[in-house]
Each structure stands twice: as structure tokens, then as C-alpha cells.
Amino acid sequence: MDFTLSGESKMMVKAARDFAEREIEPIIPRIEEEDALPDDILQKFAKARMLGMMIPKEYGGIGSTALNVILVLEELAKPGSAAAFLVAFCNSVAETVYQWGSGDIRKRFVPPLCDGSSYPAVAFTEPGTGSDPTAIATTATPDEDYYILNGTKRFISHGHRKGYGVFYANDETGRITAFVVDKSSEGYTCSKPWALMGLAGQGLVDVFLKDVKVPKENILGEKGKGFHILLRWIAGERIQQMAFMVGMGQECLNESLKFAKERMVRGRPVTAMQGFQWMLAEMHASIEACRWWTYRVASKQDEGDDIQVDSAALKLFVVPTIQEVARKALQIHGSYGYCKDYKIERLYRTIAHAGVTAGSTEIQKTLVGSALGRS
Template sequence: MNFKLSEEQLILQTMVKNFTKNEIEPLASKIDREGKVPDDLLKKMAEIGLLGMTIPKEYGGSDFGNLGCVLACEELAYSGTGVWWLLGFNNSIPECIVHFGSQKLKAQYLPKVCEGKVYSSIQFTEEDNGSDARSLKTTARPDGDDYIINGMKRFSTFGAREGYAVLYAKDETGKCTAFVIDKNVKGYTVTKVWDLMGGGGVEAVDVYLEDVRVPKEHILGEKGEGLKILQHWIAAEKIEQCAACVGMAQAALDEAVKYAKSRMSDGKPISTLQGIRWMMADMYAKLQAAKWMTYRTAFLQDQADPEWMTEAAAAKLFVVPTTMEVVEMARRIHGGYGYAKDFKIERLYRAIAGASAIAVSLEINKSIVGGFVCK
């Protein structure tokens, strides 16, 4: 067993740490307030090789793997913004094209992802269904060499940005099929931008699809195997999300230590009080467990371990509530200031709150893991 990150992974970690410090932190309040990532950020990420980490070199990727991607998500999320989604989505969604796509789809989309020319989106949630992807109402009807898609998609992250989406619809057999669609296609309209509680920069929108024509060759994987592809992506997204939670919790602990060392009570910094130190100790131990569980799960994904998707559900089940507890403790250490927007901890507290619902809720993950344990 080796718990050491490789030399390459350590270099990557330091590079993204610096990128977050120099490029994201100065803009973090603005990104949080406006709920929008800066327009040039995707290109900047591409320039330092943060896109296409899960894409083979022949398509312009760095082939760094999922563990590399997780390390980068963690560092970006340290800012308490939703910028890590930009990296996460532009790695985990194209990874589905690598995994399930035809040569033609790979050649058409993957190099553009690596160059930061397109924003990758995924569209399965609808007005009437989120967790229950089997109840999709969006339809795909064959018409010659094409499919015609009609319906709506809710909360599509980066759905208004230029690029492509992996969209899930019910085909003529009633099964779920995944399509790769261009977001500038005729009939694709964005109708609502969601004003979210935190994680500024996520850019979730509603999308309407009216007679959107997609070539049959844009089916991702086999016709009717959409749910399998969706489960694959959701599992990868859970691991990225765990990494982001670890990054936010680390930032919260660092903020709490800084605050506790400077805040005085009875003539001494509160960091000297046993009650505060015990909280710090709990936070540290919880963070270590969450971090290593996340890394291990990404490692299993990179190894294509047969249980990596179940392990991703188990990781989410543990990492999300555990890191939320860490952030809550850090907020309490800040006293009343933890409730004020002048302090980073307030942003972290709101940002981490979304993690329990996105990429399927904790309850659904419990059902997945419970089913595995009792099989």
C-alpha cells in the first residue's frame, strides 16, 4: 500500500494551489455575488493543462487521470466558489465520450474540450424528475438520419455557454438514450438562470428543446443504454464533488485556525482554549478521513475497479456530511463573524450546502450502498 502522491501529482497540486491563489481568490467575492465564472477562465485552465485530464494524449488531453482531476478540484474549491465545476464538468463529461463515444464523436469534441473552446454540459434533470431518471419526459423521435428532440431540462450547469451537452431523452422504444448535442442548435433555448444559495459560478439554467434535430450518429454509446452512461457520469461527479468538499473543509479549517489565533478572550487567543482545540482536533481528523477516502475512490476509478461506482456512493455518503460538519464547526469558531459576508467562512458555509443534493442525494446514495452491502 502506498499513500504517497507521485511527484507529478504533487507538482499539479502546487500549480493549482497557486492558480487558485492568484486567479480565483482575488475574484472570489465577485464570482460568488454574480454567480458567473469569468469568461476567460476556461481558456486559462486549458493553457495550464487542467482540461482533458481524463482525455488521452492523441486528442490533446494530458491523460492525468481521475486522481489528478480530483486533486485539482480540491484546490479550486478552496476558494469557496463554484469554479471547480468548470474543471469537473470539463473532465468528467468528456470522459464519458472517451469511454462510450464513437471515433467520430471523440475527434469532433475532445480536442475542443482540451483547448478550452467549449463548455461541457449534462442534461438529465427535468421539471418533474431529478433523482428518478427513469421518468424522463423529454422525447427523441427518429426522422431519417436524425432524431428530433422535444422537452425541457432543469438546472443545466453551463447550459447557456457555448459548447455541447450530453442530453438524456426517451427514444421511440421508451428507453433512455444519451445524445451529444450542440448548444447553439436551432430549437435550443435557455429560459431561466437559477439564483443559487452558494457555490457562485455554477451557472445552472433551464433549457427548452423544441424540435431539436440531432444526427443519429450523435447517440452516445448504444441506443437505449443512456441510464448506464448516466450512472457512470454521476459516479465520477460524486468523486469530484467529494474532492470539492474536502477543499472547502480544508479552507474552513485554515480560516478557523487563523481566526482563533488572533481572537482574544480573557487576555489569551481563543486557540489556546481546550474547547476550541478539541474542535480543531475533530475537524482535522474528519478532514483526513474524508480526504483519503476521496483519493482512494478516485484511485479505484483510475484502476477501473469493478466496485468503483459503489465506492463513489459510499464516499459521498461519508465525505459530504463529514466535511459539512467541519465547515459548521469552523463557522462556530468565528462567533458572530461567521454569519457576516466579510468573512470567507460564510461563503464556504453556503457553498458546501449544495453537495448533499447534487449528483444524486445522500438518500439515494444510501440506497445504492445499502443494496450492495445486503446483496
């Protein structure tokens, strides 16, 4: 068992940390104000070699590991912005299309997800279901060389930005099939973005599919086997999401320490009071536990292990643990923590998202519990 990071990993961490400080932190007020990411951000991520990280070089990727993606995301997460989520999304969608796509699909759709010319999307949630993909109502009807997609997808991150997404629909056999959909197809329209509690710029829209023609060759994997692809994508996404939680949790601690050292209470800094020392100690221990478990599950992904149950158990632990870290951080800040002038306010709101996206906490419990029961 090796707990040391390679030289390459350390360089990537440093580059991501610098990028977050130089390119993300300064634009946060604008993103919060406009509730939109700047148009050039994806290109900047591509130039910084943060897209297609697990994709082989011949398809425009970097050929790196799941663990390195996690390390980079942990650093990018520290500003507490949706900008970093975009990187995770690009990576996980490119990986899904690469893993399940035929040679032709790989050639057509993977490079644009690596070079910053295509915004990714994944669409499974619908007005009638989020947690139960078997209840998906969007239909895909064969018509000569095409499938015709009809239905409404809800809460689709970057659904309104140009590029390619993986859409899940019920085919003529009543099973779920995954399709690569060009978001500029005729009949593809969107709502305006939902106004979210946090994650400004996430661009969460409803997508309306009205007789959208998708070439049959755009089926990802085997027809009728989309559910399996979806479960595998969510499992990888969960690990990436937990890297965000670790990064933001660490930043909660960093901000709390900074504040507590300077804030004087009865002539002494907050850090001199044992109750707050204990709080800081608990935060530190919690973050370390989350961090190393996240690294472990990412390493298992690199080893080719099945990560469905591990990633669910990880999420089950990390989400409430880091949410408690954020609560403590706000408490340490006193009323300043409740003000938008302090970073902790944004981190707190952003951290709140994780229990209800990419599989809710309850669904993780069911996944892990049923797997334990079967073992």
C-alpha cells in the first residue's frame, strides 16, 4: 500500500491550485452576479490540460488516471464554484462516451469533449423521476436510419450550451437506451436556467425534445443497455463529487483557521478557546478521513474494480461529514459566516447540494445495504 503521491500527481495538484487561484477566484463575483460561467472558461480548462484527463492521447485526451482527476478536482473545488463542476462533467462524459462508444462514436464525440469545443450534458432526470431511472418516460422511436426522441428532461446541467450530451430514453422495446445527442439538433429546446441555492452558473435547464432525430449509430453501447451505462457513469461521478466535497471541506477549515486566529473574543483569539480548538480538530480529522477514502476509491477505479458499491458507501459517509464541517465553519465565523462578504457563506450553500444530486443519500443507503445483504 502506497500513500505517497507521484511527482506527476504533485505537479498536477500544484497546477490546479494555481489555476483555481488565478482563473476562478477572481471571477466568482461576476459568476454569482450573472449566474453564468464566462464563455471562455471551457477553453481555459482545455489549455490547462484538465479535460479528457482519462482519455487516451489519440482521442485528444491526456491519458492520465482517475486518481489524478480527483486530485485536480479537489483543488479546483476550493473556490466553491460551478466552474469546477464543469471540469468534472466534461471528464466523466468524455470517459462514458469513450468507454461505451464504437470506434466511430469515439472519433466524432470524444475529441470535442477534450478540446473545449463541446459542453457536455447527461440527461436522465425528468419531471416524474430523478431517483428511479426505470421510470424514464422519454421515448425513442425507430424511423429508418434514426431514432426520434420525445420527452422532457429536467435539471440538465449545461443542457443549453452547445455540444454533445448522453440522453437516456425508452426505446421501442421498453428498455432504456443511451444516445449521444447533438444539443443543436432541430426540435431541441430549453427552459431558462433554474435559480439555485448555490452553484451559480451551473446552468440547470429543462430540455424539451420534440421529434429530435438522432442517427441510429449514435446509440451508446448496446441498445436497451443504457441503464447499466447510467449506473456506471453515476458511480464515477460520485467519486468526483466527493473530491469536490473534500476540497470545499478543506477550504472551510482554512477559512475558519484564518478567521479564528484573527478574531478576538475577551482579549484572546478564538483559537485560544478549547471548545473551538476541538471543533477545528474534529473538522481536520473528518476531512482527512474523507480525503483518503476518496483517494482509495479512485485508486480502485484505476485498478479496474467495480466501484458501484464503494462509491455509494463513500458518498454516504462524505456528504454528511463535510456538511457538518461546513456547519462548524459557519459557527466559528459567528454572524460573519452568514454574510456574503465571507467565503464560508458560499461554501456552505455549495456543499448543501451533494445529498440530492447524482443519487440522493437515501438511494446510496439502499445501494450499499442491498449489496451487503446479497454478499
